[in-house]
Amino acid sequence: MMSNTRLFYLFQLQLKHQASEAEKAELMNLLGDPENEEEAKELLGEAWKDFEPSTAVFTPVKSKQLLENIFQAGRTEEELPVHQPKRWLAIVAAAAVLLLISAVALFYYSNYSDQENLAGQPAEMAGTTAIHDVEPGGNKAVLTLADGTRIALDEVSNGKIANQSGISITKAADGQLSYTIKEGQDQQNETSQINTISTPKGGKYQINLPDGSKVWLNAASSLKFPTRFSEEERKVELKGEAYFEISKQHSRSGRQPFKVITLADNGRSQEVEVLGTHFNINAYGNENAMRTTLLEGSVRVTNLSSKASGLLTPGQQAILKNDRIKIATADLEEVMAWKKGNFLFNNLKLTDIMKQLERWYNVEVDYAHIPDTRYHGFISKDVTLSQVLDMLELTGSLKFKIEPAPDGKGKKIEIE
Template structure:
């Protein structure tokens, strides 16, 4: 068939790095069509490789053109509408005859998220990090906390009498809806924390194992630390909620998404190695080791390991939304957290409709909603801080 022939020709151009944005859009639709309706002459490995490479190419394009938006509705049988919107508003449709209209939105004051968080100390004292002055925020025996020039919170070991002991003074960093924040722990581990998340962590780590507790989503770059005997010190991230897990780390880069209202807890590994324990901790019977490029999905104490969509998992950290055949219900949960709004589905069937696309996370919410509307599959109303899905 002609479309299959064109797609295979474009796959060759993709491997050579010569695909235009319109050709990438066509290929993405074609791959998804045949992923659902037939193999189209592609083996699983070739299909996955082509899909991942295409998304990575699209992501780089979006980062280079901050106003670009790419959104489409995933069709069950035929290739669906593809929309590529760049600075000059370039439209390309894979399905003719669509006349999707974009609503005129009422003036609203919904803003994208920003760097904000509250630090709660072990004694119950709280610090509003968004408005706190830069410089030293607190100091105690063996550590101090500083808000640096970039507005990030940095804990530093300073020695002291108890510096070699495990600290029992846990602090809590709370990032509200409409926020994000970056933290450096006392061992040098860097943590990016997403909206609607909390991290419990010690004011300083001792010579033994390191442990933190996460609710929500965070990206970790764990520092390599060695004890007095020269052995590498383990780092553990515990997550509770509906799908509890414990992640044992030696030194690596990974993302954990563990929101209570999501269907599962997902851990995506970029570098190094982690051991995933489903349930309350290392004593759990179910565990899996991840290698780079893999993602674990913990659901009801079961662990499934799948190839990871790396760019999608860390898109929030890099400043954009990226949806890869994602149900609208999941997309709107992210919108709720980042824009600090309430989403109401009047159209229950819309929850399962899937979309794919990339958009700047700091764009106005109306830009995202209008782009979704251009598919002709969904409509929105904005009433102050409420978004109604029609």
């Protein structure tokens, strides 16, 4: 690729955020010139390679597909008659160059007629009012001990916060809660007690259980667990969503299974049994199904109502809906996006997107006028609510407002 062209020079300025308004306008014109199409595609491809590692979300295959979607977003045979210049890169420039370089987000939109547009730009360029903006969530949780004592983990100092029956409970600086069995403690004479860790809307937290297993809780979720597991099995109860990395344990009778019971408010319930594995469970009461996704090892998912069960292998997902379990191939990138601090939507309905925003930003949503619109997109969960809504607005079909909630105690998203 030639590196002494005007296009290359202006593109590098934009990469460094040093381009003036006049130089940006010139860059857009050069990118829109059909004679520069090949060079522009090379420049965009190289920029995407630099951008991709920082996302830590896309596989090489998905990354390539996403870049192709960018290149194809503005060009169709119907829109580009032979006698007209092909200025498709003007769309790519506005939506990809300024966006990728800023590493803020990437959105492209599709409706049921399979029309697709590309939308996305730095938040400061977008138009949703931020008067009532909402900051992103963070490490927030409440630990409830067996005696009813409630400890707000985001408010207490780091270090040891409690002792229970030979178990030391410690909060680390990076937002982790650890249960550690004290050395030399006679475990036979100690009684197990039940604790619960709960994240509010706008919260997340990691807990290290006494057996060495690790659990990451998503927003509006809770995990009930014993301070000491029995010899026969290890059992916890989950509401909401969590990612598990289970340590392998052995008892006198052999390997000690780990069971997760999920009880949703809508009456849906299941049991996930594992030995040593990595998996994610989404069991929110307002979702239309429970989803258990396996990343490593093996798990058995059982519907506690019908007793129907299914065995998962890595890359599969068990979907519990209407008392039936369906096993399907999982989109691991989408499933794990929340744990990596991102929103990732693959052909997701706006209603389902709003549910995620409700939980992460602790807001209400007016669902009265939500169309059956689907989105493909990626954005960090570290941005404000208005920045996410600005990205959605760039599709041009909807407008969002953040208003005070009717009770005056929070915020509400209204859709126009």
